[in-house]
Amino acid sequence: NQDAAQRVLDLTAELNRHLHAYHVLDNPTIPDAEYDKLFVELQTLETAHPDLRTPDSPTLRVGAAPLPQFEQVTHTVPMLSLNNGFTDDDIVNFDRRVREGLGLDAQDVAYAAEVKFDGLAINLRYENGLFVQAATRGDGATGEDVTANIRTISGIPLRLHGDKIPALLDVRGEVMMFKGDFARLNERQREAGQKEFANPRNAAAGSLRQLDSRITAQRKLRFYAYGIGALDGAAMPVSHSALLDWYETLGIPVSKERKVVQGAQGLLAYYADIGARRPALPYEIDGVVYKVNATEDQQELGFVSRAPRFALAHKFPAEEALTQ
Numbered sequence: 131n132q133d134a135a136q137r138v139l140d141l142t143a144e145l146n147r148h149l150h151a152y153h154v155l156d157n158p159t160i161p162d163a164e165y166d167k168l169f170v171e172l173q174t175l176e177t178a179h180p181d182l183r184t185p186d187s188p189t190l191r192v193g194a195a196p197l198p199q200f201e202q203v204t205h206t207v208p209m210l211s212l213n214n215g216f217t218d219d220d221i222v223n224f225d226r227r228v229r230e231g232l233g234l235d236a237q238d239v240a241y242a243a244e245v246k247f248d249g250l251a252i253n254l255r256y257e258n259g260l261f262v263q264a265a266t267r268g269d270g271a272t273g274e275d276v277t278a279n280i281r282t283i284s285g286i287p288l289r290l291h292g293d294k295i296p297a298l299l300d301v302r303g304e305v306m307m308f309k310g311d312f313a314r315l316n317e318r319q320r321e322a323g324q325k326e327f328a329n330p331r332n333a334a335a336g337s338l339r340q341l342d343s344r345i346t347a348q349r350k351l352r353f354y355a356y357g358i359g360a361l362d363g364a365a366m367p368v369s370h371s372a373l374l375d376w377y378e379t380l381g382i383p384v385s386k387e388r389k390v391v392q393g394a395q396g397l398l399a400y401y402a403d404i405g406a407r408r409p410a411l412p413y414e415i416d417g418v419v420y421k422v423n424a425t426e427d428q429q430e431l432g433f434v435s436r437a438p439r440f441a442l443a444h445k446f447p448a449e450e451a452l453t454q
């Protein structure tokens with residue numbers, strides 16, 4: 131009946147607002163007990179009237195019955211990898227090749243620099259603002275459908291915010307587990323006499339490979355966006371930094387450690403700064419990523435084989451096997 135339908139819509143909107151405030155704005159707007167009361171009321175209404183549940187209902191965050199297997203997904207735009215640089219010379223050469231490729235000799239190129247999360251690359255598909263599918267990178271052309279598991283990640287919006295909603299948007303980013311959540315998970319594994327994970331990346335991968343998304347829901351995974359695949363119904367942002375600014379207005383989590391820097395010296399300064407702060411970061415990284423910022427310059431430089439000419443991962447020296 132009408133008032134149950136309206137109540138479901140109101141509860142869904144209110145609970146999602148509180149979830150966003152808590153997980154993305156890091157600014158809780160309701161006591162947990164009050165949130166739980168509204169959540170149970172919504173779950174009860176949805177159980178009584180299953181047809182009233184909306185695709186962005188917060189009750190979808192707790193996971194559903196196990197899947198028999200993972201389906202395959204073909205990426206509309208291939209998910210490519212990055213070329214690596216290790217030494218300062220590699221970075222200076224990367225910048226020189228970029229300037230040659232763009233026909234610039236004197237002035238500095240603007241680069242978008244960001245941390246390289248040590249997690250799993252994922253594609254999130256939104257149709258008219260609704261989250262409809264998530265897929266792993268796989269071999270770059272096809273990956274696995276992990277929608278049910280990704281739905282349990284509270285930081286990932288099930289409906290995009292704002293009024294500039296594209297008809298189709300493929301968000302690329304990394305799923306990871308924070309160091310603290312990893313340590314607590316291994317404590318629980320030990321107490322339960324179960325296998326411990328070697329590192330946060332393996333723990334995140336293991337959590338995404340679960341056919342039972344109710345297990346994934348207990349694993350506190352995080353997601354940060356760093357790229358884009360298919361886009362219909364909105365203009366492509368003019369730069370990588372503008373893309374990430376747009377994502378933030380849509381309610382998509384973006385790392386705050388990003389910075390636009392100028393030329394090779396700007397890249398090396400960013401690498402040194404992140405390298406110094408790396409142990410204090412709440413998540414593991416295995417380097418930083420540089421991208422020519424301007425979209426038209428990226429398109430002019432294009433890709434060589436499977437990796438873009440406009441981007442480079444600058445890796446940290448591999449640490450000797452850490453005793454986790």
Ligand SMILES: Cc1c[n+]2nc(N)[nH]c2nc1OC(C)C
Binds near residue numbers: 245438
């Ligand atoms: C493979 C990859 C991985 N990462 N990681 C970050 N932070 N940015 C980034 N960009 C990538 O590819 C871009 C070309 C979108």
